[in-house]
Amino acid sequence: EVQLLESGGGLVQPGGSLRLSCAASGFTFKNCAMSWVRQAPGMRLEWVSAIGSSGGSTYYADSVKGRFTISRDNSKNTLYLQMNSLRAEDTAVYYCAKDYYMDVWGKGTTVTVSS
Amino acid sequence: EIVLTQSPGTLSLSPGERATLSCRASQSITSSYLAWYQQKPGQAPRLLIYGASSRATGIPDRFSGSGSGTDFTLTISRLEPEDFAVYYCQQYGSSLPYSFGQGTKLEIK
Numbered sequence: 001e002v003q004l005l006e007s008g009g010g011l012v013q014p015g016g017s018l019r020l021s022c023a024a025s026g027f028t029f030k031n032c033a034m035s036w037v038r039q040a041p042g043m044r045l046e047w048v049s050a051i052g053s054s055g056g057s058t059y060y061a062d063s064v065k066g067r068f069t070i071s072r073d074n075s076k077n078t079l080y081l082q083m084n085s086l087r088a089e090d091t092a093v094y095y096c097a098k099d100y101y102m103d104v105w106g107k108g109t110t111v112t113v114s115s
Numbered sequence: 116e117i118v119l120t121q122s123p124g125t126l127s128l129s130p131g132e133r134a135t136l137s138c139r140a141s142q143s144i145t146s147s148y149l150a151w152y153q154q155k156p157g158q159a160p161r162l163l164i165y166g167a168s169s170r171a172t173g174i175p176d177r178f179s180g181s182g183s184g185t186d187f188t189l190t191i192s193r194l195e196p197e198d199f200a201v202y203y204c205q206q207y208g209s210s211l212p213y214s215f216g217q218g219t220k221l222e223i224k
Contacts, residue, residue, distance in 0.1 A: 035213070037160075045152075045160065045203055045215040061212045095159055100207040101150045103171055105159040 002026035002104050004096050009109030016086050016113070022079040022096030022106055030054075030074040033099050036081050038092035039108075046092070049081065050100055064090075086113045117142055117206050119216035127224040134191040136219045138204035143184045148208040151180055151189045154218075155200045163202075164189060191221075199223050 008020040022034070036048040049070040050059045058070050069082040079096050091113050098104040118141040128134055138149070147167035152160040162171040164180035167187055177192040191198055201220050207213040 037215075044217050045154075045205070047205070047213045047215060050213065059211055059213075100213060101148070101162065101165040102152070102160070102205075102207075103162045103165070105161070107159055 002098075004098065004104055004106035006094065006096050006106045006109040009094065009111045011112045011114065012086055013115050014087060014113055017082070017084045018086065018111060020081040020083065020094055020096075020109060020111075022081075024077045024079065024098070027098070027104075029072075029077040034070075034072060034079045035097045035100060035102055036070060036079075037095045037097055037102070038090075038111075039095070040089075040092040043092075048094070051079070083111070086111075088113050116212060117144065117210050117214055119204055119206060119214055121202075121204060121216035121219045123219060124217075125220045125222060127222050128194055129224045130194050130196055132194050134189075134194055134198070134221060136189040136191075136202055136221070138182075138187040138189070138216050140185045140187070140206060142210070144187075144206045145209045147183050148206055149180075149182070149187050150205045150207060151178075152203045152205065153198075153200045154203065160203065194221075196223075 003025045005023045035050040051070045055072045067085045071080045093108040095108045096106045120139045122137045149167045151164040154160040168180045179190045201218045204216040
């Protein structure tokens with residue numbers, strides 16, 4: 001079964017950091033681009049970041065550029081999102097998804113930025 | 116940045132009716148890199164359509180996508196009770212950021 005499982009969310013103070021992980025199974029992870037998408041409570045989906053299959057190409061939304069870093073470990077079938085300098089507006093459910101057109105999604109992990 | 120505008124914001128229909136959802140882009144989306152997703156409350160989105168008109172694996176054939184350039188449409192031919200949800204369009208691979216529309220809520224009339 002094709003599956004994505006996010007972890008690492010939680011409550012963090014403004015200015016803090018978190019690292020999200022996404023464990024992939026059931027498909028050839030190293031051959032697939034991967035994406036992160038977030039959704040603030042009651043709001044639309046927001047594309048956050050994407051990475052090519054080898055990790056050599058990375059892409060970011062302007063709202064997170066310079067603060068978030070996407071990476072992957074193809075030997076561990078795991079995608080990461082390092083989030084620094086977190087702000088209240090980063091509060092959301094964060095989803096990882098397979099490929100640029102997101103044919104498989106995880107269930108999401110909740111990040112809350114609050115003092 | 117490509118801005119996607121979905122209409123209507125809310126669509127009220129009855130089971131068995133036909134639903135037509137629109138997604139308009141602020142500039143042309145190359146190679147029809149346009150996807151549609153369905154999201155139900157408390158769930159992750161589900162891919163319905165990619166490449167503007169290709170159905171994703173396991174998606175019933177009552178869902179169809181069409182369009183090119185700046186105008187795209189998702190059609191649900193005969194609504195089933197489980198189809199009432201929020202629908203998003205997204206452009207990918209054309210221009211960063213890979214933006215989403217604001218969503219159309221399909222509700223039971």
